[in-house]
Amino acid sequence: MDAIKEVQAPFEMGVVVPKRVRDQIGVGYGHDCVELLVAEFHKVGLIVDRVAGLHDEFLKLAAPVDILGKAAAELQLKKRTHIGVDIQFEWDEAEAFIRQADGSFFSWCERFRCYSHMIYGIVNKSESAIILKSNCRDVRWEPGEPLVWKLESEAIVKEVFPLHDERKRKQLLKRWALNWWDLTNQPIDEIYAYYGTKIATYFAFLGMYTKWLFFPAAFGLLLQLVDFGSLQLLVLPFFFICIISWAVFFFQFWKRRNSTLLARWQISYSVGAESAYKYMDTEWSSFHSSVGLVKKWADGKAREKENFQREEWFGRMMRFRNDAIIILSIICLQLPFELAYAHLYESIGSDIMKFGLTAIYLFAIQYFTQFGGKVSVKLIKDEQNENSEYRANSLVYKVFGLYFMQSYIGILYHAILHRNFRTLRQVLIQRLIISEVLENLMENSLPYIKYSYRKYRAVRNKRKREKGPTARKSYFTSRVEKEYFKPIYSASVGKELEDGLFDEFLELALQFGMIMMFACAFPPAFAFAALSNVAEIRADALKILAMYRRPVPRVAATIGAWLNIFQFLIVVSICTNCVLLACLYDREGNWDISPGLAAILIMEHVLLLIKFGFSRIVPEEPDWVKANRMKNATQAQNMCSKQLLRNISGGRGAFVTGTHKAD
């Protein structure tokens, strides 16, 4: 058993409590709030390190592996065993379970769940309420009430947040964020060990996408630089077909890579946007064993079945209604607005007016998007989605709808109605350069500004209270307080549903749409995108390592709804590129189906066929992953089928003979 214990557990969770003001604590009745909390933490088995900050006190928590193991067993956590199936964890049988690649026993995601369970699982086990004293007030801790919830609701525990592990963070900084010469290579396994599946999946996707982008980037540049003369008319459609095939293949290979990664990380999760959730729960190993559903399903009675069906359809109708609301409001409210802006921009002559118009537009669109995001979040809360990942995906679709309209409609307007390819290219370059450069700058500076401001305010307040420039140096000894001042890694819309990856994926998807949908109008866009993505990898790494607090790990192990969005963008880009080609070749604007136009129409249909046909050529899951999984399932089954059988027939024997007697 000792074999499993690790040398020294790092502090991985922080709890912020108010600093004790000495003279206000009376003697006599009641317990001091913070002291009790620390004592309770000790009782659970956590190692507590108390650090005094400017205004607050920080409790740094660490847990030895055996304490984590006990919590995991209480949580009934499922964990991969040596035979490859996931079984409920039990500390006594710890040898049966596989260790992580870096030698630790639990993954970061599992550790986080255990920590949360321990921290929020402290309840008042005595029979009477306990009076807790904070600096200036008393709190009644009722029997059976969880302590940390109570203190959080009384604003005594200000925050509970995961802490960076300084040693590993530095290592990652050196080997990942500052390692510019690796271009698209990243230490994905280390990222997984430190941040969990979701963030590692994002970076794996970003790396692979960027690597694949080099091909169309080179092709696009070639098209821009070389003059093909009379062949020009044939080169562009060829480029178009190559790009679409490239995109289709990329996403199929990404699915394969994703399942390979999951197999390496020993996570059971089927890849493929839809199947991910559908089959997840049916397998041996399910992360969330949707207990709600199971409980409701008492026995195979017809009435139960009807209830089930009614609920299912009601939920579906609700979701449909919400989607309809969003789609209609996008079409009825946002579309006219975007078109009006594009039209005004086209018709206004003076540059100053254009500038003013754009300023007004940007201001309005900011407001609009914020509002739309809020409405979406509100709508989604009504939906009875089965789990939080479903809900997050639902939000992703809705918000992306807004951004889709906002990003592309104006450009399409320039392209199709006015056939103004110069403006189109201008707008594309603007968007690509400005959005990439500015957004990267913003993304990296904004959290730093936030952090600096919070730090500055804290120091000012402190100084104000202490009235005098005393011991300025002692202010920032504690790293944990610095981390507390850093902003949370969260999405710009709906903080509670999505983390900062939402913004990253949105940026990627909008970029992908921009370069794909207008590929024929501006082939070198791919090169811009490739360059900016190489920068994006390191910038994002730096941001997540240095600018933000350590994010809360999430279970999602695929890119989820974004995969569908990318697929959707491919289909849309087939259509838009056909329109663009038609416009390019049909300059007179009389829209007659000359052989050329007919050829484009045929090409569109062939490409759509390719899109839906080719995805069948590349299987989503490598055979060896599948074979491995099957081997595991068979092994587990053989191991315990006899045992299981005896259990069933033992319980059921009476039943069978009973019914027979009744006959």
Add this chain to the structure above:
Amino acid sequence: MDAIKEVQAPFEMGVVVPKRVRDQIGVGYGHDCVELLVAEFHKVGLIVDRVAGLHDEFLKLAAPVDILGKAAAELQLKKRTHIGVDIQFEWDEAEAFIRQADGSFFSWCERFRCYSHMIYGIVNKSESAIILKSNCRDVRWEPGEPLVWKLESEAIVKEVFPLHDERKRKQLLKRWALNWWDLTNQPIDEIYAYYGTKIATYFAFLGMYTKWLFFPAAFGLLLQLVDFGSLQLLVLPFFFICIISWAVFFFQFWKRRNSTLLARWQISYSVGAESAYKYMDTEWSSFHSSVGLVKKWADGKAREKENFQREEWFGRMMRFRNDAIIILSIICLQLPFELAYAHLYESIGSDIMKFGLTAIYLFAIQYFTQFGGKVSVKLIKDEQNENSEYRANSLVYKVFGLYFMQSYIGILYHAILHRNFRTLRQVLIQRLIISEVLENLMENSLPYIKYSYRKYRAVRNKRKREKGPTARKSYFTSRVEKEYFKPIYSASVGKELEDGLFDEFLELALQFGMIMMFACAFPPAFAFAALSNVAEIRADALKILAMYRRPVPRVAATIGAWLNIFQFLIVVSICTNCVLLACLYDREGNWDISPGLAAILIMEHVLLLIKFGFSRIVPEEPDWVKANRMKNATQAQNMCSKQLLRNISGGRGAFVTGTHKAD
């Protein structure tokens, strides 16, 4: 245990052996072949009934349930238990397993597998070869050799085939085949009990399809009979949109119905063309536990992985090559042929010439299709498909490609190039009426003619040999001999890969394509189809009950590849209908994109969107089925997770400490 035994086991298998010619059997060395076979059958526990026929002797076999149970345990058959998971069958724990809806212990499919196992499992257990004597020759039965294989290869056992259960057959005839007034209702559960999943699934699909067809049939007739005046131009596109939505919804609801049926029949099998095979094996319960793959996968070594990947890609390339061959040969050989016929038909004036041309065409196409089918079968045999259902699907796709070209290209030619809507409608009516009526007649009369011919020949031979009109009445006392004369229910292409359902599905798919692809040109086609399908249900039932031998049951529990073909036809029909509409509204043939044509193009894209979007609205699997499955999995897991854990850590404890010491 006695509770499980059934009153009287029906005879369900027949073995055909030559009749004994009394005077040719000498006394002395060796055993009589048939006698030994019967003795061996008795030894296994089978009940044998010997019936003398005209030329042959028939051994009718029946097995009591305990004998079947022992065979099932030997086969390691997986069977659904009371807690809902499928576990390897063991006779001692028989109470743990669920009975069929009709009270029998094994389903027909399971019984058939057990019978086959018992019949073909008889081997020579002695140490020396046994000399068997048939009528006029001797056979050496070597040690360890299966008896029936041997006798089959020596043509002594002529055939082994499943027998009809007369009582149940009569019941089904009355309640199903002759019950015309039920229209689309059929006793699906009884069909399942008698024929197994695949045939029951076909009839469930046919029934549901016909029922759903009534709506477009009514709509189509309305369009034909009522004159909408100036609204005519709007009614047709509206009809088109309704039809496409109808088709999309129908197939989604069919998937739901399929999973409901499988849940009712206690079969674990995910619905959905792709997922069916992909996830089937990952679950607790897999019909074929692809042992090959598992065996090859020794341990997670990198070299193994590479081998796997190489094999995977090689297999995929082979399949891709085969598909390319088929597609290219269809395009390069069949397409010109079809176009030539259509063109000649269009350009020839005289009716006699047309008739002659059609005769030649029909003759040639018959030959062509046969040839194509044979090539496909040959190609598929090269492919290393993982299981027989995969292989069958591969054949389905290839053969359907041939028929698709053959059925629709000519019609499209008339419609698009010549805009000859009169010919189009004529051809449609011809095909619908002639194909339905004639094919039904053919289908039902051909097996009867075959049967009659075989019977006639047998009687003639008999009479010839006996030289004289002796006891004519005694010829046909045995029902089993009549059944032996009936033809096998097999496909017209590739007997070894598919059964007769291939032809039925092909007919349905071609009909579906015909009515969908030309819906706008001829709306009342739906009414034709609905009528002919109502007749088809009963005709097929009659055929399968009375005209053919009882089919060998198959495991496939979905409509498999056909689902994809139907979906493909929907997509194609979106495109063709758009073209038809464009032709209808653009009579002048100058092909300019007037607002009307642009509207049609937009409509096409919207409909394609609907096609791929709407399938997300209706989930493939009802929630209650999913919840049930999850409950079962959870239950099974909880029951044996501790046991499993102990097994693993018991075996692995040494390993873990060993590696630790090495550190």
